[in-house]
Amino acid sequence: xxxxxxxxxxxxxxxxxxxxxxxxFEAGPPPDFYVGLATGRRxxxxxxADKQAVxxxxxxxxxxxxxxxxVPRAHDGPRTYMPMGDYYFEVIEPTTxxxxxxxxxxxxxxxxxxxxxxxxxxxxxxxxxVQGRDQSPYRELGxxxxxxxxxxxxxxxxxxxxxxxxxxxxxxxxxxxxLSYPLGTYGVWEFEVQPPPPTECEVGYGGACEVxxxxxxxxxC
Numbered sequence: 001x002x003x004x005x006x007x008x009x010x011x012x013x014x015x016x017x018x019x020x021x022x023x024x025f026e027a028g029p030p031p032d033f034y035v036g037l038a039t040g041r042r043x044x045x046x047x048x049a050d051k052q053a054v055x056x057x058x059x060x061x062x063x064x065x066x067x068x069x070x071v072p073r074a075h076d077g078p079r080t081y082m083p084m085g086d087y088y089f090e091v092i093e094p095t096t097x098x099x100x101x102x103x104x105x106x107x108x109x110x111x112x113x114x115x116x117x118x119x120x121x122x123x124x125x126x127x128x129x130v131q132g133r134d135q136s137p138y139r140e141l142g143x144x145x146x147x148x149x150x151x152x153x154x155x156x157x158x159x160x161x162x163x164x165x166x167x168x169x170x171x172x173x174x175x176x177x178x179l180s181y182p183l184g185t186y187g188v189w190e191f192e193v194q195p196p197p198p199t200e201c202e203v204g205y206g207g208a209c210e211v212x213x214x215x216x217x218x219x220x221c
Contacts, residue, residue: 033173040132051153085111089175091152092172100158108129117148118148128151131148131150168194168197175187175189
């Protein structure tokens with residue numbers, strides 16, 4: 001959907017192979033974050049079948065400003081330059097701006113390298129986020145993929161309903177540099193998750209339960 005300029009709280013990421021904290025920021029072109037599938041492909045209109053299908057990804061963004069690397073400022077617009085380095089992510093509720101992510105902040109901390117892709121997710125005391133790999137050879141900006149993608153789950157359901165797709169819930173993803181947390185949010189990405197398919201159950205011939213549009217072991221049987 002779109003990036004929205006913001007100042008807000010955020011949360012961090014994790015990894016299966018942790019090598020310790022990387023430098024907080026490094027000189028280099030800015031990353032451009034977005035939500036997509038585990039393979040890095042964009043979902044149509046940023047609409048996903050379920051919460052587990054949503055992953056964080058990054059590609060190389062625009063050119064650095066004349067003043068060089070710096071953390072974001074309150075008046076910065078969308079896609080303001082950020083050096084490579086460590087970030088947190090958090091899923092939030094669009095209406096209340098309340099956090100929906102269910103694990104600890106340090107479990108959502110990740111590192112972006114000089115190529116503008118996620119190259120490390122930090123380990124924490126909780127369960128690790130599922131990781132994928134950006135398999136798209138070229139992004140919209142003509143930059144090679146290959147970075148890590150990070151599943152956003154676990155996060156609670158959003159109470160904000162989509163105005164475009166009936167029954168779909170709307171979420172916001174915030175990404176914040178570690179050094180400027182909880183202020184200085186880099187940007188917010190809006191996405192939606194479709195409702196589960198309707199469940200229809202009926203008793204078939206001989207009393208056997210037949211489930212339509214749902215798994216056969218659904219509770220309705």
